[in-house]
Amino acid sequence: MTTPQTEWDAYLAQMEHLLALELDDARRAELSVQFTRIAAMAEPLLAFSLDDRVEIAGVYKA
Numbered sequence: 001m002t003t004p005q006t007e008w009d010a011y012l013a014q015m016e017h018l019l020a021l022e023l024d025d026a027r028r029a030e031l032s033v034q035f036t037r038i039a040a041m042a043e044p045l046l047a048f049s050l051d052d053r054v055e056i057a058g059v060y061k062a
Contacts (some may be wrong), residue, residue: 008036
């Protein structure tokens with residue numbers, strides 16, 4: 001499942017607003033490229049199904 005470019009652009013705009021950042025067009029474009037790359041790398045991992053008996057993550061107990 002790939003995320004459409006318009007969703008990454010909207011996400012970046014929201015984060016820019018929430019974090020009170022002012023990004024120039026070049027930096028915004030590069031961030032969009034990086035988010036697209038990260039999503040492409042994560043796609044096969046997210047598609048890998050785990051057996052129902054396998055714990056997804058351990059729970060820290062002190």
